[in-house]
Amino acid sequence: MEVDVERVGEELYSRIYNQHKDNAGKLTGMLLELPSAVLVQLLQDEAMLTAAVDKAYKALQESTDEPSKNRLTTAEDVSTSSDSLGEQLFELVDLYNTGYSQKITGMLLEQKKYVVLNLLSDPKLLEKQVNQALETLKRESEADLNDSLDVDDPHDFGERLFSLVQQINQDHANELTGMLLEMDRAALHQLLCDHTLLEAAVKKALSALGTNSIEKVT
Incomplete structure (x- = not known):
């Protein structure tokens, strides 16, 4: 992610200056060592910025004993305040x-x-x-399905399909399952692996079922 470091530095400096006039330059430099994504986050989250500046200031104060504390090198240093x-x-x-x-x-x-x-x-x-x-x-789901499903057993396919269709439309599960079972085996396998596709297929079958019902009535 490309970040204009100079612009970010100016923005950070202007915000830090209000609270730490004497050390604004040093604190800004410390924060600019953070990853670009974190810098962007700091400019968007005032609470995170405050926490980062406080931590940097504390490290700066202790620098005479342990200079290495001047460096904030990981996102963990500034993100611990964000429990969400x-x-x-x-x-x-x-x-x-x-x-x-x-x-x-x-x-x-x-x-x-x-x-x-x-x-x-x-x-x-x-x-x-x-x-x-x-x-x-999806690959894991398909692998699990392959392990548990006997592809040569139509009854196994039917039971699995019925249980899934019943979750989507309980009132017409039998009719809908019967209609879907007319599809080829590869398509059925895809429906069992992909709930979104199954919902679309059930909706289409339900629409056809409603048309057929009307035709029978008329």
């Missing part, structure tokens, strides 16, 4: 309506905090990682 990191990420992931928001959020949170912060400030990177996680989950 997971909640923020979940809200963004949920916008993609994958049906796996909780699982994908958990997968993304397993990364280092600076990476997670980068995801919060970089929509393109977030979308890329959400899609990657979704593909992983």
